[in-house]
Amino acid sequence: MSEIALEKPKQDFHIHSLGSSDGRHSIDYLQSRAEEKGVDTFAITDHNNLTYVRHFLKERNLPLDSAIHHLDVLDFIPGVEVTCRIEDV
Numbered sequence: 001m002s003e004i005a006l007e008k009p010k011q012d013f014h015i016h017s018l019g020s021s022d023g024r025h026s027i028d029y030l031q032s033r034a035e036e037k038g039v040d041t042f043a044i045t046d047h048n049n050l051t052y053v054r055h056f057l058k059e060r061n062l063p064l065d066s067a068i069h070h071l072d073v074l075d076f077i078p079g080v081e082v083t084c085r086i087e088d089v
Contacts, residue, residue, distance in 0.1 A: 009040040009041065010037070010038055010039045010040050010041075011039065011040060011041040011042070012034065012039055012041075012042045012043070013041075013042070013043040013045065013077070013079065014043070014045050014081070015030055015042055015043065015044050015045060016044070016045065016046055016047070016081075017030060017044050017046055017052050017053070017056075018052055019044070019046035019047075019049060019050075019051055019052025019053060020046040020047045020081075021047065022047075023046060027044055027052070027053070027056045028056075030042070030044065031071060031072075031074070031076070034074055035072070035073055035074060039074055040074055040075065041068075041074060041075040041076075041077065042074060042075075042076060042077070043076070043077035043078070043079040044056075044076070044077075044078060044079060045079040045080055045081040046080060046081065047080075047081050047083060048080065048081070048082060048083055049080065050078060050080055053078045053079075054078075057069070057078065
């Protein structure tokens with residue numbers, strides 16, 4: 001019996017956009033790069049805020065309360081990277 005090679009989905013759940021001090025690109029640019037690289041699902045996880053992500057969603061008339069959005073050929077997940085210091089734990 002021959003084996004069928006299945007392609008594994010490609011995902012990136014840790015991307016910073018212009019909404020983070022260390023982000024260098026717009027979400028539109030990051031989406032196009034993800035598509036070029038064959039990514040199936042990506043998340044923007046800016047530091048401690050969702051302001052830029054919220055702006056991106058509003059511009060496209062996408063609901064702010066959805067956990068996942070289907071954009072063209074890939075899925076987008078709004079996220080946030082929370083900074084926590086050891087004294088806060």
